[in-house]
Amino acid sequence: MSEPADEFHLYDTTLRDGAQREGIGYSVADKLAVARLLDDLGVDYIEGGWPGALPSDTEFFRRARHELDLKNATLVAFGATRKAGRAVEDDPQVKALLDAGTSALCLVAKSDVRHIRRALRTTVEENLAMISDTVSYAVAQGRKVFLDCEHFFDGYRDDPGHGTEVVRTALTAGADVVVLCDTNGGMLPHDVTEIVTELRAALDGTLPAGKSVRLGIHCQNDTSCAVANTVTAVKAGAMHAQCTANGYGERPGNADLFAVAGNLALKLGLPVLPGGGLAKMTRVSHAIAEIANLAPDTHQAYVGHAAFAHKAGLHASAIKVDPELYNHVDPAVVGNDMRVLVTEMAGRASIELKSAELGLDLTGRPDVTARVTSKVKELEAAGWSFEAADASFELLVREELDDTVPAPFSLESYRVIVEHREDGAVVSEATVKVRVRGERVIATAEGNGPVNALDSALRQALQRHHPALAEVELADYKVRILAGSHGTAAVTRVLIDSSAEDRDWTTVGVHENVVEASWHALVDALTYALAPAPAAR
Ligand SMILES: CC(=O)SCCNC(=O)CCNC(=O)[C@H](O)C(C)(C)COP(=O)(O)OP(=O)(O)OC[C@H]1O[C@@H](n2cnc3c(N)ncnc32)[C@H](O)[C@@H]1OP(=O)(O)O
Numbered sequence: 001m002s003e004p005a006d007e008f009h010l011y012d013t014t015l016r017d018g019a020q021r022e023g024i025g026y027s028v029a030d031k032l033a034v035a036r037l038l039d040d041l042g043v044d045y046i047e048g049g050w051p052g053a054l055p056s057d058t059e060f061f062r063r064a065r066h067e068l069d070l071k072n073a074t075l076v077a078f079g080a081t082r083k084a085g086r087a088v089e090d091d092p093q094v095k096a097l098l099d100a101g102t103s104a105l106c107l108v109a110k111s112d113v114r115h116i117r118r119a120l121r122t123t124v125e126e127n128l129a130m131i132s133d134t135v136s137y138a139v140a141q142g143r144k145v146f147l148d149c150e151h152f153f154d155g156y157r158d159d160p161g162h163g164t165e166v167v168r169t170a171l172t173a174g175a176d177v178v179v180l181c182d183t184n185g186g187m188l189p190h191d192v193t194e195i196v197t198e199l200r201a202a203l204d205g206t207l208p209a210g211k212s213v214r215l216g217i218h219c220q221n222d223t224s225c226a227v228a229n230t231v232t233a234v235k236a237g238a239m240h241a242q243c244t245a246n247g248y249g250e251r252p253g254n255a256d257l258f259a260v261a262g263n264l265a266l267k268l269g270l271p272v273l274p275g276g277g278l279a280k281m282t283r284v285s286h287a288i289a290e291i292a293n294l295a296p297d298t299h300q301a302y303v304g305h306a307a308f309a310h311k312a313g314l315h316a317s318a319i320k321v322d323p324e325l326y327n328h329v330d331p332a333v334v335g336n337d338m339r340v341l342v343t344e345m346a347g348r349a350s351i352e353l354k355s356a357e358l359g360l361d362l363t364g365r366p367d368v369t370a371r372v373t374s375k376v377k378e379l380e381a382a383g384w385s386f387e388a389a390d391a392s393f394e395l396l397v398r399e400e401l402d403d404t405v406p407a408p409f410s411l412e413s414y415r416v417i418v419e420h421r422e423d424g425a426v427v428s429e430a431t432v433k434v435r436v437r438g439e440r441v442i443a444t445a446e447g448n449g450p451v452n453a454l455d456s457a458l459r460q461a462l463q464r465h466h467p468a469l470a471e472v473e474l475a476d477y478k479v480r481i482l483a484g485s486h487g488t489a490a491v492t493r494v495l496i497d498s499s500a501e502d503r504d505w506t507t508v509g510v511h512e513n514v515v516e517a518s519w520h521a522l523v524d525a526l527t528y529a530l531a532p533a534p535a536a537r
């Protein structure tokens with residue numbers, strides 16, 4: 001296998017191929033915002049869309065001229081080669097492409113004989129002429145041209161001579177880079193290595209003077225190998241990689257820009273995303289997901305929230321010695337963080353590391369660490385989950401550390417009624433009887449559900465003594481029924497996300513009864529809201 005070329009481009013197609021993902025529909029303003037993020041990240045090219053095909057893409061390029069001030073990237077307009085049987089200068093799609101006014105263009109061309117004959121319904125000779133005419137016409141107008149060879153790998157397998165001829169024709173006509181596309185995404189890494197290597201050898205010495213073999217790669221993710229195929233093509237000599245943010249794209253998607261950039265920079269030592277771009281990857285990935293209106297993928301390599309989250313006790317015990325022992329790269333290099341998760345898989349090291357993350361120092365307290373470890377295992381076995389409920393975990397550790405957070409009240413009783421009225425309205429009403437700082441308080445409130453009513457009644461009862469609770473909001477409420485096993489009853493687990501000013505926290509409650517499980521999570525949430533900082537923080 002040859003080594004990566006010295007000159008290398010990272011080419012982003014989030015706004016064109018990425019927008020072909022089911023469920024994505026960018027506005028022009030969204031596209032401008034994504035382009036700014038990608039430019040700030042440091043990609044070399046941003047493919048903005050297909051002017052003349054999509055009115056919103058035509059509008060994007062029009063606005064980009066005045067509104068995008070790109071610092072690092074070159075904007076590229078995408079389109080197809082001229083239509084079969086039509087002169088290039090008379091082709092309205094080619095005109096619209098040039099009218100977009102970008103200095104660089106990317107043309108998609110057929111390179112598989114099956115597609116030329118059956119989809120394009122033309123001859124191999126005419127298709128080569130379409131490529132040659134369109135590339136040389138755009139080059140003559142001063143544009144840099146990339147040529148995407150659709151279905152290159154499938155076509156090359158059937159007819160290597162023809163595949164080679166397509167690439168030769170485009171390079172001879174003046175294409176800057178010819179991009180080999182695994183359009184159906186069916187290749188495996190060894191196929192890509194073999195074909196790229198063989199193609200380079202076949203082209204070597206056959207191009208006109210002054211032309212060199214400049215290849216790119218574009219991989220769809222249908223075998224889940226898009227990133228691997230991209231990296232392997234670069235290893236085999238491709239000097240231009242097309243990718244999309246978060247791997248968005250047609251069907252299962254494309255090669256994920258962040259995984260490709262991380263691999264090329266940190267594993268192959270290529271200077272991609274210079275100027276600190278790597279450290280912006282996590283932020284940019286999440287910001288683009290937000291604009292696309294998609295939840296970020298928690299488990300995405302390099303940039304996912306869980307990319308450096310460690311659950312197994314054995315992992316945590318080695319991480320305690322040296323985080324490098326269980327991280328393939330330093331998370332900070334890609335703008336991410338390492339986290340230790342506390343679950344029934346935790347060992348003492350996990351408990352110590354997680355506590356340290358929360359500002360609780362268990363060094364020199366093996367008794368506390370051991371007690372917390374066994375309590376967590378016991379509770380997790382009974383259905384509790386501390387993985388996401390850091391606040392409940394902190395309360396538990398502090399209790400064992402003799403730094404118990406004072407309970408804001410003691411409970412005498414609570415009662416919840418759900419009333420289905422004759423007119424169809426369903427009203428919940430809760431009454432709580434509590435003691436707050438020696439005073440007996442009774443409060444009743446209505447709510448749109450039993451937990452909402454309970455929360456309102458409890459806050460009402462506490463508000464005079466604890467006015468800070470007015471700032472606390474219940475941001476989310478998740479319920480999960482955990483099936484019983486070994487003859488035990490099913491239990492309900494409730495997670496409550498709370499927020500106040502600039503902090504947020506999660507608490508957990510478990511019980512056979514959903515209201516009681518909610519009550520536990522609610523009480524932890526309000527207790528945590530009023531908790532003084534830990535003695536050791
Ligand atoms: C692999 C990829 O993802 S490439 C990007 C694909 N992206 C898109 O298709 C999104 C944007 N596409 C569109 O808006 C429309 O499909 C358009 C405007 C491009 C074309 O629309 P229409 O003119 O209505 O044609 P339609 O989509 O039905 O068919 C495509 C036409 O382009 C032709 N064509 C396809 N590929 C090429 C090519 N590389 N070069 C020249 N012509 C091509 C087809 O033969 C067909 O021609 P025909 O109308 O003479 O039969």
Ligand SMILES: CC(=O)C(=O)O
Pocket residue numbers: 017108148149150151181182183184218220
């Ligand atoms: C060009 C492109 O998107 C493809 O061949 O998949």
